[in-house]
Amino acid sequence: MNNEKTVKPGYMFQTSMQIGGEIALTVSGNFAAGSTTDEMVIEMDKVLAALEKQNVRRMKLPAVRRTLQDQRDALVTNKSQLEKMRADEAGRKLSTAEKVAIESCMTRIETLGDMVAKGAAIIVDLEKEAA
16 A cells, blocks of 8 residues: 555646846646635745745845945055055155055955955855756
């Protein structure tokens, strides 16, 4: 005797969601024969919630990438600014304001370097999560 319960396919469904301009996710499946409307609604809510979660993950990536690029640009700008200040100081005594400006620039460079490293790690994590 076979104790396995056979589920007869009932109602077929398909839903999709556009993500950005190039990506669309589509989910297809069946509800068991005899499924009630409430059971179908619950299952569709689960499917749509999963699609929405995936969409949100993918939407975060461009914003994080833009922020990371802004931080990289700021890092390059601050490094060139520091080089210019150091070139200007060659062979002369610096005022207190100039010394503070150099220290401040070095602190910004260090902070931006840390932020860029963390941002790159966040992008890797988001890409894995969104895949």
